[in-house]
Amino acid sequence: MKLSRLGEFGLIDRIRRKAAPGRGVRLGIGDDAAWVEHPRGSSLITADLLIEGIHFDLHWTSLADLGYKSLAVNLSDIAAMGGIPAYVMLSLGIPANFDSGQVDEMYRGINRLARKHRVSLIGGDTNIADALLISVCVIGNPINQPIRRSGAQAGDDIYVTGTLGDAALGLELLRQKRPRQGRAVSQLLQRHHRPTPRLAAGALLAKRELATAMIDISDGLIQDLGHICTASHVGALIHQEKLPLSGAYRALAGKAIMRFALSGGEDYELLFCATPRHRKRIEKLGKLAGVRISRIGVCMPTTHGIQVLDAHGAPVALKAQGHDHFKKH
Amino acid sequence: MKLSRLGEFGLIDRIRRKAAPGRGVRLGIGDDAAWVEHPRGSSLITADLLIEGIHFDLHWTSLADLGYKSLAVNLSDIAAMGGIPAYVMLSLGIPANFDSGQVDEMYRGINRLARKHRVSLIGGDTNIADALLISVCVIGNPINQPIRRSGAQAGDDIYVTGTLGDAALGLELLRQKRPRQGRAVSQLLQRHHRPTPRLAAGALLAKRELATAMIDISDGLIQDLGHICTASHVGALIHQEKLPLSGAYRALAGKAIMRFALSGGEDYELLFCATPRHRKRIEKLGKLAGVRISRIGVCMPTTHGIQVLDAHGAPVALKAQGHDHFKKH
Numbered sequence: 290m291k292l293s294r295l296g297e298f299g300l301i302d303r304i305r306r307k308a309a310p311g312r313g314v315r316l317g318i319g320d321d322a323a324w325v326e327h328p329r330g331s332s333l334i335t336a337d338l339l340i341e342g343i344h345f346d347l348h349w350t351s352l353a354d355l356g357y358k359s360l361a362v363n364l365s366d367i368a369a370m371g372g373i374p375a376y377v378m379l380s381l382g383i384p385a386n387f388d389s390g391q392v393d394e395m396y397r398g399i400n401r402l403a404r405k406h407r408v409s410l411i412g413g414d415t416n417i418a419d420a421l422l423i424s425v426c427v428i429g430n431p432i433n434q435p436i437r438r439s440g441a442q443a444g445d446d447i448y449v450t451g452t453l454g455d456a457a458l459g460l461e462l463l464r465q466k467r468p469r470q471g472r473a474v475s476q477l478l479q480r481h482h483r484p485t486p487r488l489a490a491g492a493l494l495a496k497r498e499l500a501t502a503m504i505d506i507s508d509g510l511i512q513d514l515g516h517i518c519t520a521s522h523v524g525a526l527i528h529q530e531k532l533p534l535s536g537a538y539r540a541l542a543g544k545a546i547m548r549f550a551l552s553g554g555e556d557y558e559l560l561f562c563a564t565p566r567h568r569k570r571i572e573k574l575g576k577l578a579g580v581r582i583s584r585i586g587v588c589m590p591t592t593h594g595i596q597v598l599d600a601h602g603a604p605v606a607l608k609a610q611g612h613d614h615f616k617k618h
Numbered sequence: 619m620k621l622s623r624l625g626e627f628g629l630i631d632r633i634r635r636k637a638a639p640g641r642g643v644r645l646g647i648g649d650d651a652a653w654v655e656h657p658r659g660s661s662l663i664t665a666d667l668l669i670e671g672i673h674f675d676l677h678w679t680s681l682a683d684l685g686y687k688s689l690a691v692n693l694s695d696i697a698a699m700g701g702i703p704a705y706v707m708l709s710l711g712i713p714a715n716f717d718s719g720q721v722d723e724m725y726r727g728i729n730r731l732a733r734k735h736r737v738s739l740i741g742g743d744t745n746i747a748d749a750l751l752i753s754v755c756v757i758g759n760p761i762n763q764p765i766r767r768s769g770a771q772a773g774d775d776i777y778v779t780g781t782l783g784d785a786a787l788g789l790e791l792l793r794q795k796r797p798r799q800g801r802a803v804s805q806l807l808q809r810h811h812r813p814t815p816r817l818a819a820g821a822l823l824a825k826r827e828l829a830t831a832m833i834d835i836s837d838g839l840i841q842d843l844g845h846i847c848t849a850s851h852v853g854a855l856i857h858q859e860k861l862p863l864s865g866a867y868r869a870l871a872g873k874a875i876m877r878f879a880l881s882g883g884e885d886y887e888l889l890f891c892a893t894p895r896h897r898k899r900i901e902k903l904g905k906l907a908g909v910r911i912s913r914i915g916v917c918m919p920t921t922h923g924i925q926v927l928d929a930h931g932a933p934v935a936l937k938a939q940g941h942d943h944f945k946k947h
Binding site: 313317327343378389403 | 620621624628629632633640641642643646647651652654656657658659661663664665666667669671672673704705707709710711712714715716717718721722725732736737738739740741742743744745746747748749751753755757759
């Protein structure tokens with residue numbers, strides 16, 4: 290069967306079946322990061338392969354931003370397990386016509402974020418290639434039990450950190466190629482180019498054992514909520530008017546105001562579930578972590594599926610959306 | 619400066635300077651694998667990025683062999699530190715016209731070697747791409763102190779496992795495109811397609827603390843010996859007639875009999891140094907690990923440089939050879 294027909298999830302499922310967890314694997318393919326044992330202790334491990342022309346376009350992404358983001362998306366996976374990132378392996382395919390200043394620029398972006406989170410670059414592999422390739426593997430330490438996608442129960446509240454849709458709207462502005470200026474535009478572009486991995490919030494949720502399930506939003510709220518629902522065997526009810534939107538987003542989203550917030554990719558916000566008993570503790574946690582945390586819905590029995598209600602209580606039609614290329618497993 | 623001018627080692631040096639080891643990094647860029655601390659214990663980590671058209675050619679490499687080899691070269695790096703591999707992260711870029719059977723075939727090769735060494739596939743990232751891309755990250759456990767490149771001293775013996783030049787001669791036969799048959803040809807092709815990571819020998823050397831320095835031969839004996847000499851601040855004297863050559867190699871190498879043994883890449887044999895006091899113990903170790911171990915020379919003061927003598931004691935001219943593309947760091 291052609292991969293284009295088998296599709297992203299078909300392929301991942303196929304790989305998962307072929308990679309039966311071996312000894313020491315507490316959590317293999319199918320969450321934000323793997324969780325594996327050592328002789329003493331355990332690690333979280335995640336990897337991403339970014340390919341020029343598929344994942345990024347050097348026409349509108351600087352190499353410094355690209356370096357920053359390629360690390361950020363992996364730190365976000367560690368955040369989504371409630372872990373602390375420690376080390377990064379970076380393998381590069383570099384076009385032969387690059388000069389050393391360009392490589393330096395990419396490392397400047399990587400190092401900036403690495404220093405901020407005390408992550409050490411420990412090695413990798415560097416090659417020539419036709420297109421720029423960036424392969425990142427991050428190793429981190431779990432806090433208590435890593436927070437999986439699979440622990441949510443019907444009745445749990447559903448939360449997100451930060452605001453939704455900014456990065457996707459920023460990318461849309463770039464794609465329109467109409468030069469636009471102003472503070473709101475800058476804010477959205479910044480959200481697209483330099484996403485913030487929510488490490489403090491993730492770590493506090495794990496430390497205080499408050500979340501029953503967690504994922505980072507890379508493919509859009511609805512799609513990533515779907516992963517939690519599938520893994521946890523629950524449905525979900527989302528109140529559209531509770532989705533956190535930034536001022537910049539409200540100013541520039543235009544007619545399709547909910548489109549990117551519901552289905553736009555690359556927010557890298559945390560989506561998590563928690564029992565209603567913990568509402569006050571989660572409110573406090575947001576302040577401590579320095580990030581807005583919004584309660585946007587509730588987990589339902591699995592038969593309910595995923596439903597989004599508008600401000601009048603009417604169901605919102607959800608188109609199948611999200612990223613098309615094969616994704617992380 | 620263009621990368622083509624800066625060159626492989628210039629670029630790696632540049633990256634190394636930009637990636638000052640952070641906390642917990644016992645050994646960063648510049649050896650076969652990184653060695654990092656956890657809250658309890660430590661890990662060895664290595665990565666490789668293999669790119670179609672640069673590192674392999676699907677005209678003469680099957681997908682099963684390619685899968686096998688992409689894991690083997692990383693296991694070899696763990697072997698060269700004296701460690702035990704445990705986990706593999708595998709990220710793929712797959713051309714859209716591949717079918718699922720082809721992906722299965724690649725996994726068959728990977729799984730075969732993984733099962734043999736009880737290595738678990740724990741995750742990765744799967745994408746479409748124009749060319750086939752394979753990014754592998756292997757995590758392993760050290761035994762005692764990992765064996766670095768930097769511990770050799772003048773007077774130490776120099777050893778290699780297995781035989782030299784087979785893989786490079788095998789590749790040469792493939793490149794000649796003249797269909798050749800026979801057992802010797804098959805043996806050399808097998809050595810090219812399915813290199814054997816010398817995990818048992820590496821682990822025993824670490825367990826018994828017998829080696830002062832070690833590396834795996836990926837770029838050819840002379841070039842990788844150069845890495846040990848640079849890191850250890852020693853020179854080396856190699857006796858050409860002591861280089862271990864297989865019967866298949868002797869039968870097919872023709873006139874340039876020493877060329878591939880000295881400078882051919884992808885042997886994935888271990889090259890290590892040890893004090894002469896340990897000669898008997900190392901002899902025994904070879905039997906225990908089930909691999910031939912040959913003493914091929916001796917470490918010299920650094921001013922001596924690297925010299926190869928022929929059977930008559932005359933110096934052999936060494937051309938600058940080895941792989942041209944940027945390499946692992």
